[in-house]
Amino acid sequence: DIQMTQSPSSLSASVGDRVTITCRASQYISNYVNWYQQRPGRAPKLLISAASSLQGGVPSRFSGSGSGTDFTLTISSLQPEDFATYYCQQTYNTPGFGFGQGTRLEIK
């Protein structure tokens, strides 16, 4: 199975900060990486698919990049509603589409 290693596991930041979360795959996965946001008590929400395609309705301060094995999610200017947990996921290798362990983004 392909392993997705996310870092950091937690991050403290302030409103207005620029933050970057990274995800590394254990093998080549082209651009088959998605990013999800999960607020407490809620289901995850798809933010970015195919490494860099922003889903409709997602603010443009979110962006994704990468290909091959290394990927990043960047939030350009943190807003209060962005404090949540973020997960990467690979959808390159069926049958299982594993997730990273998550990055908890907290208010400093």
Added chain:
Amino acid sequence: QVQLVQSGAEVKRPGASVKVSCNASGYTFTAFYIYWVRQAPGQGLQWMGWINPHSGDTNYAQKFQGRVTMTRDTSISTAYMDLSRLRSDDSAVYYCVRYGNYFAFDIWGQGTMVTVSS
């Protein structure tokens, strides 16, 4: 709108079984795979398996093989996940998810909390 609506919370004894339903609306149910993902308290996301609603074909994660069964009823656009021989560490929120157009999990159910306790 496109949505997945799951059945309500369950409390079960160890050794029992639980069946969670997931009703799809707003799209053609048979056109997209349904995955099941679980999340234990304070933990990350773990995929359990999938079902092809068109054919009924399934594939289960090795961790759950022998205990999980995924089925569907196309007449009512509903998928089901049955987990047997429950243990305390099966206590979690269970999500059904649509594997959509973008090679991603684009629509999530609201989650069903299953608590296993004696």
